[in-house]
Amino acid sequence: YLATLYGEIQTDYNQYNTLKPIPYAIVAYDGEVAVGCGAMKNFDATTMELKRMYVKEKHRGKGIGKALIKELEKWCKELNHTRCILETGPWQKEAIALYKKSGYMEIPKFGPYVNMDFSICFEHKFA
Numbered sequence: 001y002l003a004t005l006y007g008e009i010q011t012d013y014n015q016y017n018t019l020k021p022i023p024y025a026i027v028a029y030d031g032e033v034a035v036g037c038g039a040m041k042n043f044d045a046t047t048m049e050l051k052r053m054y055v056k057e058k059h060r061g062k063g064i065g066k067a068l069i070k071e072l073e074k075w076c077k078e079l080n081h082t083r084c085i086l087e088t089g090p091w092q093k094e095a096i097a098l099y100k101k102s103g104y105m106e107i108p109k110f111g112p113y114v115n116m117d118f119s120i121c122f123e124h125k126f127a
Contacts, residue, residue: 022051026071028064035059038068040076043085043111048076050086053095065098073124083125087113090120 036055
């Protein structure tokens with residue numbers, strides 16, 4: 001999906017899209033069919049980074065993405081973290097709108113995304 005949006009630009013980001021180390025993941029189902037997913041990994045002692053957020057196009061607008069975020073945030077709190085951060089791209093308009101509706105605020109680029117031209121970063125703090 002990202003390759004269809006960003007083309008060659010996406011190859012610069014592939015190094016940050018490996019499965020290691022992402023120990024926490026969830027999948028949303030419609031019956032027996034997987035329709036969405038989300039994951040997170042430790043960023044630091046108080047922060048989780050959301051990764052792999054995705055809902056199949058024909059299932060968007062049904063609250064699945066919001067439910068995935070809420071479940072990941074609940075898990076984050078259970079693990080005694082106080083905020084979530086994430087990185088997305090400018091052409092993922094639906095994702096950006098979802099993050100903003102879910103209480104995420106744009107922040108300066110972090111970690112490996114600091115010098116990446118097509119990165120937008122967000123955070124959501126709890127309490």
